[in-house]
Amino acid sequence: MRQSILACLAGSLALAACQQATAPQDASTQDQTATAQSGGDRVTTADINEADLRHRIAALADDVFEGRAPATDAGRAASDWLAEEMERIGLQPGYGDSYFQPVPLLEVTLDPEASSFDIAHEGAPLGLNMSDDVVYWTKLAEDDVEITESELVFVGYGVVAPEYGWNDYEGIDVEGRTVVMLVNDPGFMNPDGELFNGNAMTYYGRWTYKFEEAGRQGAAGAILIHQTAPASYGWNVVSGSWTGSQLDIVREPGTGSFASVESWVTEDTARQLFALSGLDFDSLTAAAAQPGFQAVEMTGLTASGNLVNATRTLDSRNVVGVVEGTERPDEFLLYTAHWDHLGTRMRFDTDDHIYNGAVDNASGTAAILEIGEAFAANPPERSVMILAVTAEESGLLGSAYYAANPIQPLAQTVGGLNIDAMLPTGRARDVVVVGYGASELEDILTEEAAAQDRYIAPDPNPEAGYFYRSDHISLARQGVPMLYADGGFDLREGGREAGEAMGANYRANRYHAPGDEYSEAWNMEGMVEDVTLFYAVGSRVANSDDWPNWYEGNEFRALRDAQRPE
Numbered sequence: 001m002r003q004s005i006l007a008c009l010a011g012s013l014a015l016a017a018c019q020q021a022t023a024p025q026d027a028s029t030q031d032q033t034a035t036a037q038s039g040g041d042r043v044t045t046a047d048i049n050e051a052d053l054r055h056r057i058a059a060l061a062d063d064v065f066e067g068r069a070p071a072t073d074a075g076r077a078a079s080d081w082l083a084e085e086m087e088r089i090g091l092q093p094g095y096g097d098s099y100f101q102p103v104p105l106l107e108v109t110l111d112p113e114a115s116s117f118d119i120a121h122e123g124a125p126l127g128l129n130m131s132d133d134v135v136y137w138t139k140l141a142e143d144d145v146e147i148t149e150s151e152l153v154f155v156g157y158g159v160v161a162p163e164y165g166w167n168d169y170e171g172i173d174v175e176g177r178t179v180v181m182l183v184n185d186p187g188f189m190n191p192d193g194e195l196f197n198g199n200a201m202t203y204y205g206r207w208t209y210k211f212e213e214a215g216r217q218g219a220a221g222a223i224l225i226h227q228t229a230p231a232s233y234g235w236n237v238v239s240g241s242w243t244g245s246q247l248d249i250v251r252e253p254g255t256g257s258f259a260s261v262e263s264w265v266t267e268d269t270a271r272q273l274f275a276l277s278g279l280d281f282d283s284l285t286a287a288a289a290q291p292g293f294q295a296v297e298m299t300g301l302t303a304s305g306n307l308v309n310a311t312r313t314l315d316s317r318n319v320v321g322v323v324e325g326t327e328r329p330d331e332f333l334l335y336t337a338h339w340d341h342l343g344t345r346m347r348f349d350t351d352d353h354i355y356n357g358a359v360d361n362a363s364g365t366a367a368i369l370e371i372g373e374a375f376a377a378n379p380p381e382r383s384v385m386i387l388a389v390t391a392e393e394s395g396l397l398g399s400a401y402y403a404a405n406p407i408q409p410l411a412q413t414v415g416g417l418n419i420d421a422m423l424p425t426g427r428a429r430d431v432v433v434v435g436y437g438a439s440e441l442e443d444i445l446t447e448e449a450a451a452q453d454r455y456i457a458p459d460p461n462p463e464a465g466y467f468y469r470s471d472h473i474s475l476a477r478q479g480v481p482m483l484y485a486d487g488g489f490d491l492r493e494g495g496r497e498a499g500e501a502m503g504a505n506y507r508a509n510r511y512h513a514p515g516d517e518y519s520e521a522w523n524m525e526g527m528v529e530d531v532t533l534f535y536a537v538g539s540r541v542a543n544s545d546d547w548p549n550w551y552e553g554n555e556f557r558a559l560r561d562a563q564r565p566e
């Protein structure tokens, strides 16, 4: 595999060979492939423009990079391409004399043929089907993982939140048992704002938190019930994302406790389980969203499984380039975007197995390169770090690794902007801030947006928890003020109706699907305007000696104040 890709990347002559080997491609795809491979003759300019963004999105989303999975040769080739591009546009290596910060990852690949996981009622297996009824995996770095007749317990949302006086594990010992949990948090069912953060999902609503907490509680198995509304994505995303290799950061022995088997089941399967143990699904899940909920034994149900895995550790890379500041070079403004996506996945409903990730996140990666190129041509007073992180799709791993192993001290990191998944919707009057009302960076954004005759607005889907679903959160959780904004839905042509229709279409048909592909037909005007805005915000910060902070009362303010005492 490595040999053939390198042959292709070495120059257009080999191009003819590759294409013959693969399915015939249409004209525009051939241009894209040429763009991706012919490194030498890339032509971009220092101003922020459509052609540059198209060029880079087309290159990164090209089939040749096979969906940029972090642990693959094609993914590695994509990160090579990124480093070449950083060097070409005048960014300095950001990790010593290298553009690569190695990120050690643990890859665990389940062998679905040799593995089994099922639930039995009174000892009789139900015969759950992988992908249709359940998806399961393990985070343990072991070739063989087993659980046997582990009793099921429904623990509601599976949350321990002292600040909300909430503990779903109160009064029950789940050591060695299998917990069954709901996705999102109790605020979702009580949008009036009385519980948790109302309709805006908290970190407690995220699948990452649920499995972390189940592990901390000593559970042997953890089952998350998929429901489309509270999850904000369909079962197709679950079966697409959690089958195949699973990545995690390499953990020191004894750190990070996980249930042996982690899994999702469909709502239908969950309803079947509740009925078999004589429980009413609707009334019990409603009760789970009320204070005082008590965990419930799912009598007669046990989980057993034998997971056969191939495990290996490997190095993926954060790709990092720097523009050195002219006045205060030891102060850094950060731009982040994840370069990885889902790679290739076997599907039975289409021949297209490549998850190109054009919107998610070739768009954001192209944007931070374009911004880096503009700063390289016009260096500001402070330094600017362009950080393309890896393994976001596996749980924000590259950014979590950076935040735990920062190249530049976080106390010297003034703040940052994260760009993830820009939709080619055309120009919008609004700019959506995910996690609206968090930091003083929004004050600068408001002013710069006004200069474009635009206004900033909260995320219209706070229940989806996007604030906890991209790389800014890894830095924010270490105290660094981070802004995650995106073009909005109030389109200049077609208004909110058109914008929301495009958003819904993307979520339904292309989010984490092979259909997320680049097209020459994309309307890039909105993206160009947004990237120009994000550059303007950064330029304000990088040419000032202000230290924007989180607003008073924000969950990360105390961390920052401790990091940067006056």
Ligand SMILES: [Zn+2]
Binding pocket: 338, 360, 361, 392, 420, 421
């Ligand atoms: Zn993304």
